[in-house]
Amino acid sequence: xxxxxxxxxxxxxxxxxxxxxxxxxxxxxxxxxxxxxxxxxxxxxxxxxxxxxxxxxxxxxxxxxxxxxxxxxxxxxxxxxxxxxxxxxxxxxxxxxxxxxxxxxxxxxxxxxxxxxxxxxxxxxxxxxxxxxxxxxxxxxxxxxxxxxxxxxxxxxxxxxxxxxxxxxxxxxxxxxxxxxxxxxxxxxxxxxxxxxxxxxxxxxxxxxxxxxxxxxxxxxxxxxxxxxxxxxxxxxxxxxxxxxxxxxxxxxxxxxx
Numbered sequence: 001x002x003x004x005x006x007x008x009x010x011x012x013x014x015x016x017x018x019x020x021x022x023x024x025x026x027x028x029x030x031x032x033x034x035x036x037x038x039x040x041x042x043x044x045x046x047x048x049x050x051x052x053x054x055x056x057x058x059x060x061x062x063x064x065x066x067x068x069x070x071x072x073x074x075x076x077x078x079x080x081x082x083x084x085x086x087x088x089x090x091x092x093x094x095x096x097x098x099x100x101x102x103x104x105x106x107x108x109x110x111x112x113x114x115x116x117x118x119x120x121x122x123x124x125x126x127x128x129x130x131x132x133x134x135x136x137x138x139x140x141x142x143x144x145x146x147x148x149x150x151x152x153x154x155x156x157x158x159x160x161x162x163x164x165x166x167x168x169x170x171x172x173x174x175x176x177x178x179x180x181x182x183x184x185x186x187x188x189x190x191x192x193x194x195x196x197x198x199x200x201x202x203x204x205x206x207x208x209x210x211x212x213x214x215x216x217x218x219x220x221x222x223x224x225x226x227x228x229x230x231x232x233x234x235x236x237x238x239x240x241x242x243x244x245x246x247x248x249x250x251x252x253x254x255x256x257x258x
Contacts, residue, residue, distance in 0.1 A: 001158055001212070002036035002122040002205075006105050013037050016098050016116075018091040021083060028083055030090060034116055041121045041205035047072070049115075050090060056111040057097075063104075068096050107172060121205050126159040128178035135177040138186040147224065149192040154230050155202060157195060157214035160187075187218040194226035216241060227253055 005012060015035040019042075022029050032043045054069040070089035073082065101108060108118065108125075118125035134141075141150055160183060170180040197210040210229050217237030219225070225245055227235075229252040241248075 001162060001207070002039040002041075002118075003162065004036060004108060004118065004122055004124060006107055014098055014102065016094045018087050018094070021087055023078060023083060025078075028078065028086075030087060032094065032116065034121075036122060039121065039206055041117060041203065041207075043115075043117050043204070045115070047077075047086065047090070050093070053111055053115045054093075057109065060109045060111065061106070064100060065096070069093050110173070110175075117203075120203055121207065123159045123162045124172060126156060127163045127180055127183065128173060128175075130156055130160075131179055131182045132175070132177045134186045135179075135182045138182065142186070142189055147192050149194040149224065149226060150190050151194050151196060154195060154197040154209040154212045154214055155207065157216070158209075158212040160184075160218065161213070161215045184218060188220040190219065191221055192224045193219060193222050194228065195230060196226075197229040199229060220244070223247070225249070227251070229253060 004014070013035060015033075017033050018030050019033045020031040022031075027046050027048070029044050029046050032045060034041055034043065050069060051072060058064050058066050070086055070093065073086075077083075077086075097112070100106075101112075113119050113122075113125045113128075119129045120126070160180075163180060164184075171178065195214075195216075197212070199208065199210050201207060202209050211231050211234065213231075213234035213236070215237040216225070216235055217240040219241060222241060222244055224247045225241065226249045228250075232250065232253045
């Protein structure tokens, strides 16, 4: 599972590279390959998106070199030679940012997280995104009539399980809406839950959610639990649910639960 530590860890792998590009008559789109430990994913961005991102980034962190992004070119910006040089320059720009945040042990700003899809594939980004969603909608979900189950993925459950074990404060951003405690409070009260995985890779990444481990002991009030396409042998904390769960449904999953 992808995990970015603010302070570099021994053996922790962080790589970013522009591996390809596609050009049409209007613009060129660059394929960015991100690697954290054993997880890889891809993001595609145009130069205009780089420019918007860079403008926002230097507002948040003025110590970043404002000239590190290659400048905009108005004419002949689709020539093969120019695209090749811009690709190399953008590649160096991303490597510079990775090195900058690593050397300075800085928390990744939200614009960086969103630009490179950390909110989809990296533990902190996933948890912050879910925390904000539940901060805004958690009470509405809990008070909704009927028994419609709250749907959560093994990826989100795995990220919560990993995040809670880290020696870090529950809120690792400047936005209190992204506090881990919003998730834990919601999971403590939700009664109907379905955890649905997939045998396919998640998004553009190498993550297979079906095989991720996670803990379900966060659910303190759950009465109905549906497990679909998960590796049940990887689930821990199931004994904690025996006092509350009235119905457990398992689909497309192994049947050994500990």
